[in-house]
């Protein structure tokens with residue numbers, strides 16, 4: 001209601017209908033534009049109907065506002081059932097405003113499907129794994145990011161109302177689009193005692209005043225008025241409820257972890273997706289895409305939680321290659337940014353045994369306007385000066401606004417315009433718009449989606465490829481045969497994370513002999529010197545896992561004559577069987 005009133009009061013004269021210049025969605029999908037929530041759904045449906053043999057489209061669940069959350073499965077049934085293959089899970093846009101995360105997911109799906117059978121690399125990697133792709137986790141968030149006036153950082157929340165200022169009303173005073181341009185920009189007022197002055201080099205920008213300098217402007221915060229007349233402006237906006245703090249593992253209440261929600265998995269979408277993932281125990285590696293900053297983050301999310309160096313080595317294999325595929329990004333443990341509780345990556349690593357990465361897409365430093373891209377606009381020492389967040393670095397702002405002028409078609413920045421504010425009187429509204437700052441301009445989107453999707457593809461190539469060799473089969477006594485089995489992994493991801501082995505998260509991979517009585521079995525610890533470490537119980541079944549680019553060798557002593565079957569079964573690395581006759 002409050003929004004309606006505001007719209008009528010302030011916007012009817014200046015309200016302009018944004019032309020729905022809607023491009024037709026076709027396969028192959030285009031990535032020189034952003035997809036609304038409805039466009040994403042249409043694109044997924046189109047991918048599914050174009051490639052019915054390779055895809056399945058599921059509604060995982062519904063959001064708080066009743067929107068459907070879609071998951072596209074890509075699996076070639078001719079090479080095996082989905083659950084019998086390593087699973088690669090990719091999602092994005094858990095934060096409603098981080099929309100290019102959805103485009104990366106769509107691009108990845110589009111690439112796998114449209115190049116299948118044409119490109120050998122793609123064909124191989126499609127045939128090998130199953131892919132579970134949820135481009136938009138926060139479906140209400142994406143919908144409202146396009147539809148409503150926002151800043152580039154607003155509308156992250158799930159649509160669960162929250163009383164931020166504890167006045168008994170929920171979400172009663174959010175930002176307001178006073179000039180009706182579809183953006184929540186900034187408000188400023190002329191003030192000789194203000195903290196800012198006009199940048200002498202570009203009158204559209206402001207720079208902080210130095211001590212002893214006369215001020216010119218005071219920043220009044222995001223565009224808006226005091227909707228509930230409590231003397232505070234914009235004190236209780238939409239949410240705030242952070243889906244990426246609501247997962248099951250290490251969930252902490254809001255007095256420990258802001259945005260956590262009332263209890264674990266209380267967001268409808270997060271609960272539905274957590275269940276969807278749990279029903280797919282073959283998921284071995286997963287990516288959750290966000291913006292921004294240019295980062296690849298790995299587990300753990302809190303500093304006090306240790307990750308086995310063997311798991312770190314696996315992360316490094318992908319993370320260090322990712323760095324070179326996405327120049328400028330950093331690769332680091334998630335806690336290096338800050339400790340988080342109840343996030344997707346902890347949940348996936350600790351409860352689902354999946355190697356998990358967060359991709360923080362896009363760096364604003366890619367918005368270059370300079371001769372030599374390799375030379376930073378500001379020398380590092382200056383960047384770290386005490387300018388802090390307030391106004392940022394003037395040199396960077398000047399470059400960004402010239403990028404807007406010469407490369408961004410003036411679409412990223414609104415010049416300051418006078419406005420009569422009911423509380424403040426004569427003010428000005430202007431600054432960076434919704435589709436700026438954290439999102440690449442559409443002309444840069446194709447490269448962003450490709451580079452980042454290729455990192456997922458690289459991880460998908462590294463899922464385990466297990467082969468089984470039977471060797472040294474011989475009679476070693478009366479009616480007693482020795483059978484040796486070697487499991488080999490040709491790729492960089494082990495069949496189980498060391499975390500899931502050490503926590504006994506689920507039943508380990510099994511090597512099982514059937515068809516005859518097994519009297520003894522054990523791991524071959526030194527093949528050349530014939531050293532076996534025998535196991536005490538149930539010799540017909542050995543619990544195992546196969547490391548990165550490694551192997552594991554076992555010996556079975558089998559009674560009788562005839563035929564036995566050796567089965568290898570793994571939750572995340574498929575199943576193999578061989579018959580041995582003696």
Ligand SMILES: [Ca+2]
Nearest residue numbers: 163165169236
């Ligand atoms: Ca309130």
Ligand SMILES: [Ca+2]
Nearest residue numbers: 177179181183
């Ligand atoms: Ca506005």
Ligand SMILES: [Ca+2]
Nearest residue numbers: 173226228232
């Ligand atoms: Ca208020």
Ligand SMILES: [Ca+2]
Nearest residue numbers: 174224225234
């Ligand atoms: Ca307001």
Ligand SMILES: [Zn+2]
Nearest residue numbers: 095098290291
């Ligand atoms: Zn995010």
